[in-house]
Amino acid sequence: MKYYKSYGIAFLVPILLIVGIFYGMLIWDFAAAFTSWQGLQPTWEFVGFSNFSRLFELERFWINVRNNLLWLVFFIVPTALGGFVLAYFLSNLGRAENVFWKIFLFPMALSFVVTGTLWAWMYDPSSGVINTILGGIGINTSRLGWIADPKIAVYCMILSAFWQYLGFSLVLYLGAIKGLPSEMIEAAKVDGASRFKILFRIIFPNIAHATLICTTMLAITTLKVFDLVWIMTRGGPGVSTEVLPYLMYRLTFESRDFGMGAATSIVMLIFSAAIVIPYSLWMLGKWVRA
C-alpha cells in the first residue's frame, strides 16, 4: 500500500503545486487590496480599508454594481426559462431533436469576441442589420441607437449573451428531462392531468437539480462578463454599460492603481463566493456519497 501511496503523491505534485500557487495568489490579491500599491512594483504599505472606501465613494462603482445585478436578473431568468421551454418542446420532437440542439448550441463554440463583433455590427445605428430591417418595413429608426443608447445598451448586450447561452441551458434541461422515468409522466397522463399541469407540476419540480446547476453556472458567467462589454461598447456610452470586471481591469491596467483594482476584485470575489460556495459543497456532498 505504501508503494502505491508514494506514487500517488508523486502523480499529484503538479495539481498540488497549482492549488498552492492559485490560493497563494488569491491571498496575495487579498493583501494587495489593503495597500497603497500604485505603479509597477508592489509597495507593501498598508492603508487599511481606504481602497474600499475610495471605491464605495465612486458613483461609477455603484453604476457597475447595478449593471451586474441587471445582468444577474435579465440574463439568468430568460436564459434558464427559455432553455427549459425549448427543451420541453424538443423532448417531444423525436429524431429531429438532434438537428435542433445542434443549431441552438453552436454559439457556445464561439468566443465572446466573435459574438461581440457580430452583434456590435447588427446593432450599429446607421448601417446595422437591425435598423436596416426595421427601416425596410417602414419604421423610423433615427431614434433607435441600441448599444449607442445609454438607456437600453445594457439590455441589448444581455440579449446577445442570451443568444450565445440559450443552447447551454437547453441541453442541460434536455438531458434532465430525458432522464426522467417515463412511467412518471405516463401515470400522470392516465390520471387525466393536462399537458400544462404535467409540465409545471411534474417535470419542473423533478428536475430542480438542473435549475440549480443552470442558474449557478449562468450567475458565474454574469459575474465575470468582460469580453462582451469590452468588444461591444468599451463600457460606454459614458460608463453606462460598465460592470465590475471591467472596472477592475481599467483601475488596474489603465490607471495603474493596483490597490484599488485588487479591492474591486475582492468585491467580485465576495459576490461569487456567495454563489459558488453553497454550490460546490452541494456537488462535493454528492460525490462523497457516490
Place this chain on the structure above:
Amino acid sequence: MIFFAVFYLLPVYVLLATSFKSFAEVSLKDMWKLPQDISLDSFQIAWRGDASKGVTGLSKNFINSIYLVIPATIISSLLGSMNGYVFSKWKFRFSNLVLALIIFGMFIPYQSVLIPIVVVLQKIGLYGSIPGLIFIHCVYGVPITTLIFRNYYSTVPTELLEAAKIDGGGFLRIYRDIMLPISMPGFAVVMIWQFTSIWNDFLFGLVVAQKPSIQPITVALNNLAGSYFVEWNIQMAGALITALPPLLLYIFLGRYFMRGLLAGSLSGT
C-alpha cells in the same frame, strides 16, 4: 420551432453573406441578397492585412493561437488524467479537502488572481510571452480536466484494478496498461473542451500579451474590429476566421463538445 431556429441562425447568415462580399456590394438595401459572385477579398485582407488601409492581418495571430492552444491543451489534459486516476482510485487522507479546493478554484473569477499572475509571470520571466500564456491556461485548466477525468475513471470497476494488483501490476503499469487505453473518450471530451476555451479566451491574452506580435487571435480580432475605419465585411471575415477552428470541432465532434460543456457543470451527476 423551425421559425425560432431560423431566427437563431439569422446572425450567422448575415455573417457569411457579408464576409463573402466585396466592399462595393455591402450596401444597406442589398443586405439580404446573397453575394453576386463570391469574393474572397475580405478574407484576404483580414488574413494578410492591407498596409494601405492600416489593417494588420490575422495570420500571424492565428499561428500564435495554434502555438498556444496545442501545448496547453495536451499538457492540461495529461495532467488531468493523471490526477483523475489518483483521485478516483487511490484516495488519500486529505483527498476530499483537496478536491473541494479544486472545485471552488474552478469557479473563482479570473480577475481575483489577475494582478498576482502578472507579478508572478514577471518574476519568472514569462510575462509577455506565449509560454507564459500556456502556463496560465494550464493552471486554470487543470482543475476542470482533473474533475472530468475523476468522474470518468470512477466508472471503471475497482475489481479490475484489484485483479491487476494481485497479478503484480504496479501503480504506473495499471495506469499505462489499463486506464490509458480506455481513456480515449475522456480525452476527446477534455481536449475539445480545453481547445475551445483556450482558443476563445480573451482576458488572459489581453493582459499577458501586450506585444502585437505574440497576441492570440481573439485579441487581434478585437484590435481589428476596434478601429473605426475597418469595413464591416473585413471585420466579419476576421470574425469568421477566428471562429473557424472551434466551429469545425463543433460541427464534426458536437457530441463530445456537448459532453465537455456539461461535464464542467454537471460533474456531480
